Amino acid sequence: MPSSFLLRRHLSFSGISPTFHGTMEPFHRHLELRFRILVGVCNRIRQFSSSSSTSKLDFMDLTHPHTWYPNARRKSRKVIMHVGPTNSGKTHHALKRLESSSSGIYCGPLRLLAWEVAKRLNKANVPCDMITGQEREEIDGAKHKAMTVEMADVTSDYHCAVIDEIQAC
Incomplete structure (x- = not known):
């Protein structure tokens, strides 16, 4: 999973002393679990986004506001x-x-x-x-x-x- 790889890369413990590294390991596991949950939620939310593109998380794309809320935009008001x-x-x-x-x-x-x-x-x-x-x-x-x-x-x-x-x- 690329997102998990990015998280591990971002939270690399290579420059931390072994003593401190041991105390941070539970935190690291907890954070990685939370991140995986977030990625899962984002993937489920994608089905409600305005684009069928699967290469990005569309609800985070703020560059095309005219494509937001397609059902609401279809209403005459x-x-x-x-x-x-x-x-x-x-x-x-x-x-x-x-x-x-x-x-x-x-x-x-x-x-x-x-x-x-x-x-x-x-x-x-x-x-x-x-x-x-x-x-x-x-x-x-x-x-x-x-x-x-x-x-x-x-x-x-x-x-x-x-x-x-x-x-x-």
């Missing part, structure tokens, strides 16, 4: 970006659009923001689930979700998606 100064109503207008949509998702960087949005939508009689890494409040029949970014379900289709405070995500 309209993207609106709200940019403006603080307190200019960007989030308010985005949430109004989310509220009027048939289904939607709100993604924010903080649990408190997700909680506030879920509370606001539920108060407006729009059933909304609130999902974070710490909490999960699900409402029967809810087609809207408010969550922290890391909890977003990117496999589902939504009529409206709001990503708030994107610079913090």
Whole structure:
């Protein structure tokens, strides 16, 4: 396996004293095992990458971003970006659009923001689930979700998606 060879070459113990070498051997074995696991994971992930090339790990290639997420790129959608100064109503207008949509998702960087949005939508009689890494409040029949970014379900289709405070995500 070439990756194992590179690891051994990189972690060569030739210049280390025999006493120190003996104490480092368990660490070396542990690191090599972790590296082999990483290579295995990378090989499994390759099947989800955008290219059929097997000569490189495509998900690490940052030179062709237009080839990333081919399934998402096939979807027809309209993207609106709200940019403006603080307190200019960007989030308010985005949430109004989310509220009027048939289904939607709100993604924010903080649990408190997700909680506030879920509370606001539920108060407006729009059933909304609130999902974070710490909490999960699900409402029967809810087609809207408010969550922290890391909890977003990117496999589902939504009529409206709001990503708030994107610079913090």
